Amino acid sequence: MKNRWISAVVAVALLAPMVSGCGETDKAATGEEAATISVSVFDRGSVPASEGNYEENRWTRWINEQTGLTVNWVPVNRNEAQQKLNMLIATGEAPDLIVEYDQTYIANLVNQGVAQPLDDYIEQYSTSYKEYLEQNEDLKPFVTYNGKMYAFTNRRSEDSIANHGIWIRQDWLDNLGLSMPTTDEELLQVARAFTYDDPDKNGVDDTLGLALMQWQEITQAMYFASSLWYDEGGTLVYGPLTDRFADALALMKTLYDEKLIDQEFITDKQSTVQKQLWVNGKAGILTNSWTEDLNRELMQNDANAKPVQMEALTTKYGKNGLWQETAAQRYVVFNSKMENPEAGVRFLDWMIDEGWFTLMFGEEGVHHRMVDGVPQAIDAEKNKTELSYNVDYAVLNQWELKPEWIPVMASQDALSQELALQRQTSLETALKTPFRRDLPYNPPVAEFVRITSEFSPKRDSIRMNVITGGPEKTPEWGLAELREEWKRLGGEEVEKQVNEWYQANKASFAVE
Amino acid sequence: MRSLIYDRYLYLLMLPILFYFVIFKYLPMLGLVMAFKDFNLTMGIIDSPWVGLKHFERLFSSPDFYQILRNTLLLNVYSILFYFPVPIILSLLLNEVKNRVFKKTVQSILYIPYFISWVVLGGIIISLLSPSTGVVNAILKLFHIEPIYFMKSTFWWPVVYVLSSIWQSAGWGTIIYMAAITGIDAEQYEAALIDGANKWQQVWHITLPGIRSTIAIMLILRMGQMLDVGFEQVYMLQNDAVHSVSEVISTYEYRIGLAGAQYSYTTALGLFKSVIGLILITSTNKVVNLLGEDGLW
Incomplete structure (x- = not known):
């Protein structure tokens, strides 16, 4: 009998959380004076336990103090932000202010009626953001849909506009008496010399021309064949379907066939081999990013190594910069179910005005000191705890990094300073050549979004077949295959819709 | 009441x-x-x-669908032909091992890969099979065979897939058969021994019939998964060069559904998959019943 009672208690105990879990309690009813808004914040898992969590920490408290608002932060895992936001929207629990970097996603929210037009609110309530917008008219096209503004945004700093980079070992060039390549043809010649002429002078044939990371986007950009829409005589054409894409394939195919690159890069999905090649001085050229964190290790391993970023290469189509982001950085939209838009505008006004600086660099005298107008970290350890996570709260900012500031901001030891100088030149090089981008954003055509998710795997697989498939898989064959796949997936209809959208909206894009 | x-x-x-x-x-x-x-x-x-039925029409008119359906079915057929018997054979072999320490050691070694995630196993397999640094190709070289880039070849990829499944989970799969074998009455073996049956005859006439119904149930359950291919394994092993044989329903669902946010379309695909799974389970069950076994119901 006793046992029965125990089991009954256990059963009820097991049941209790489930029952209470069903009745959602409303915590909002507090009766405080301060207006309440909720804002999404990217959860990168970087709030130290001693600081609290993403919902409550020194910076959230500081924001509430400064703004006189109660801001409820809704953490969204950075790696699956859109899925999580979609889920919150679907269940009606989405925050008032939704923050994302991805313009296509914002377009989706507009299409689905999640976001609301903002022109009236800005007109009525805003001072600082209104002013900012007047000074930055060119940002408007990024947030305008059907003639109305649907998002707040701010200008990207130069260091996040630049993206990819191609690094080359200047010391290897010097060893072989070669000059810096300026065209795709010269790049191949240098790669051949790096592979076969013992550029590191160690008497052993153990080097390769290139280590490859991010090579898809980099080679596409070189030939003006990125996965973007290009205006060709008034009609929009999708980059991977142009003749130029075949040239990008041909370059990779030559590199592979002549064994100037790792013959197993296909299965090196985490790029571990590629990284090893570069940091151990076994490859003379690296395609990756302009910041290149691997250079530190390379220079630690080989004191003579002199990595330099190459300037954009000239091809038969001219000279294109590597991928650059658009001028608009983050997007903040107002949920159409939002109750207090005025508080939202007030919050953003404060943010773009003064909030962002402290949120990015901490307090002066505590976290940073100003050196020549540039914030320099005082105590790297302290900042690591207190500042490593705060940048995501600055949903709008006016930060504009100049390349010459990089050495001032970096740590002061010799290697860090050398790397910082290198990075400064690298950023200047990366931004020197403009990247051709004919539209401020991808066309918000639903059919296009659908077709890209099906077309992109085909593109990647055909590309790989051309590169590694031997003499019968020519770049021309690849291009024909791509066009056929595109057609088969309904690409002609997409092109029609995209061009109709283009004709209708062309006028609203600012001339870049 | x-x-x-x-x-x-x-x-x-x-x-x-x-x-x-x-x-x-x-x-x-x-x-x-x-x-x-x-x-x-x-x-x-x-x-x-x-x-x-819009989404179903799109599904059935998409040529991609037939390719991924074919890949999924082929990988599963290979796996039933080559993987399914392995745990049975392994457990029969293990059952004959008389040395307890040896038996336990072998079993543990066989189980280990099951507890390693595919992320790690994938990396191990890729480096084992590497044409320049892999062990397998080093052995081939001893026999003067040109190195083969297994992971890049559309012929070898499915082979690698099946072999890696065997490596990963065949050991674990023996558990259920070992349990079934333990359930066989020891007296039967004694009787057979007296009648002069040798080891082979004991296995054939006592052990195998003893675990027949277990095998039948495992087969029925396996048939229900004909349209499922473990996402992680394929995702870790696949690369752009073998896309045409390695894209299966689960990776397609991931690409289109989650990455492409086409929820309705992938739900249609999921529903199709479940219906086929149900049909396969019930029909296999029927066949098993006709063969005189109990089956699932």
Whole structure:
């Protein structure tokens, strides 16, 4: 009998959380004076336990103090932000202010009626953001849909506009008496010399021309064949379907066939081999990013190594910069179910005005000191705890990094300073050549979004077949295959819709 | 009814589990209506417009669909032909091992890969099979065979897939057969021994018939998964060069559904998959019944 009672208690105990879990309690009813808004914040898992969590920490408290608002932060895992936001929207629990970097996603929210037009609110309530917008008219096209503004945004700093980079070992060039390549043809010649002429002078044939990371986007950009829409005589054409894409394939195919690159890069999905090649001085050229964190290790391993970023290469189509982001950085939209838009505008006004600086660099005298107008970290350890996570709260900012500031901001030891100088030149090089981008954003055509998710795997697989498939898989064959796949997936209809959208909206894009 | 009152505490104990199934297994099935709607995030499942069989029409008219269906079926057929018998053979072999220490050691070694994630196993397999640095190709070289880039070849990739499944889970799969073998009455072996049956005859006439129904049930369950291919394994092993043989329903669902946010379309695909799975399970069960076994029901 006793046992029965125990089991009954256990059963009820097991049941209790489930029952209470069903009745959602409303915590909002507090009766405080301060207006309440909720804002999404990217959860990168970087709030130290001693600081609290993403919902409550020194910076959230500081924001509430400064703004006189109660801001409820809704953490969204950075790696699956859109899925999580979609889920919150679907269940009606989405925050008032939704923050994302991805313009296509914002377009989706507009299409689905999640976001609301903002022109009236800005007109009525805003001072600082209104002013900012007047000074930055060119940002408007990024947030305008059907003639109305649907998002707040701010200008990207130069260091996040630049993206990819191609690094080359200047010391290897010097060893072989070669000059810096300026065209795709010269790049191949240098790669051949790096592979076969013992550029590191160690008497052993153990080097390769290139280590490859991010090579898809980099080679596409070189030939003006990125996965973007290009205006060709008034009609929009999708980059991977142009003749130029075949040239990008041909370059990779030559590199592979002549064994100037790792013959197993296909299965090196985490790029571990590629990284090893570069940091151990076994490859003379690296395609990756302009910041290149691997250079530190390379220079630690080989004191003579002199990595330099190459300037954009000239091809038969001219000279294109590597991928650059658009001028608009983050997007903040107002949920159409939002109750207090005025508080939202007030919050953003404060943010773009003064909030962002402290949120990015901490307090002066505590976290940073100003050196020549540039914030320099005082105590790297302290900042690591207190500042490593705060940048995501600055949903709008006016930060504009100049390349010459990089050495001032970096740590002061010799290697860090050398790397910082290198990075400064690298950023200047990366931004020197403009990247051709004919539209401020991808066309918000639903059919296009659908077709890209099906077309992109085909593109990647055909590309790989051309590169590694031997003499019968020519770049021309690849291009024909791509066009056929595109057609088969309904690409002609997409092109029609995209061009109709283009004709209708062309006028609203600012001339870049 | 009397028994209901009499055993009320037992039923009370069962309630949480019942709730669990209703809430987490049956209620989500309502979400399947998404396959017949154009699911829109703001409108939610209920208010999204009905579109009838639109998503199914798109599915069945898409040439991609037949390719991934073919890949999925082929990988599963290979796996039933080559993987399915392995745990049975292994457990028969293990059963004959008399040295306890040796037996336990072998079993543990066989289990280990099962506990390693595919992320790690994938990396190990790729480096083992590397044409320049891999062990396998080093051995081939001893026999003067040109190195083969297994992971890049559309012929070898499915072979690698099946062999890696065997490596990863065949050891673990023996557990259920080992348990079934333990259940066989020892007297039968004694009787056979007296009748002069040798080891081979004992295995053939006693052990195998003894685990026949277990094999049947495992086969039925396996048939229900004909359209499932473990996502992680394929995702870790596949690369752009073998896309044409390695893209299966689960990776396609991931690409299109999650990455491409086409919820209704992938729900339609999921529903199709479940229906086929159900048909396969019931028909295999029927066949097994006809062969004189109990099956699942």
